Amino acid sequence: MLRITDARTGEPVDAAPARRGLTRIEAHASGFDATGLRVLLVADLLVRALELGGTPVWALLTGDREQAELRAGAAALGIHPFEDSRGLGAALGESQVVHVAREDDHGATGGVRLAVAPVDAAVPVTPAPDGDPAAWRLALLAQPRARRVRLDADTLDEAGATLARWRGAVADWARRPSRPIPDDVRAELRAAWEDDLDIPAALGVLERAASRPDLPDGARFETYAYADRLLGLDLALDVGRGA
Known part of the structure; x- marks a missing residue:
């Protein structure tokens, strides 16, 4: 709940x-x-x-x-x-x-x-036409909503690099057989966002899932796809590209 x-x-x-x-x-x-x-x-x-x-x-x-x-x-x-x-x-x-x-x-x-909390923006309010709007979105999601945020070029570059890394990983995992999301990972994700919409904690769950040695790649893919229903970051954007 x-x-x-x-x-x-x-x-x-x-x-x-x-x-x-x-x-x-x-x-x-x-x-x-x-x-x-x-x-x-x-x-x-x-x-x-x-x-x-x-x-x-x-x-x-x-x-x-x-x-x-x-x-x-x-x-x-x-x-x-x-x-x-x-x-x-x-x-x-x-x-x-x-x-x-x-x-x-x-x-x-x-x-x-x-x-x-307010945002101090040192960049245009909306992404440039050649930019990735999801980087703007991730930069805001990465901070608790009660914390004042400063958005500048470095912050957006960091968010863009994280997105590129995640999307590349998701595209790679998509080539493997699908596996169910482990119950403990699903529970950890839901516990994070159901606790006062703690999105930074949910992002931390994704980072841990990416490197957890006992998690099959197919399960990693399903985990990221499931979390993206909340995050809205188009994490599967690169699936099938260059295949």
């Missing part, structure tokens, strides 16, 4: 308290900047984690400034599209509302509040 820390109380709560009940996620981005996109990314991770657990989700983007720019930037980063209307969620019988907002935005009322 996914549990997140409610910034209003500092206490952990169930992200989906009613089994199979609809959870509405509201992303509060006040404008098009790096922090606004980080808010949308955290909301996207919450949507993905809940859906992996079988919870129906209704995700909304609130605010009235630079909506088109925010949606375009979100699409570039592989963030699932947001809806416009609150009404349908209520009509479907939502059981939980989670507000995702920057840590100094206290405008949302009711429900659970998920706070996101």
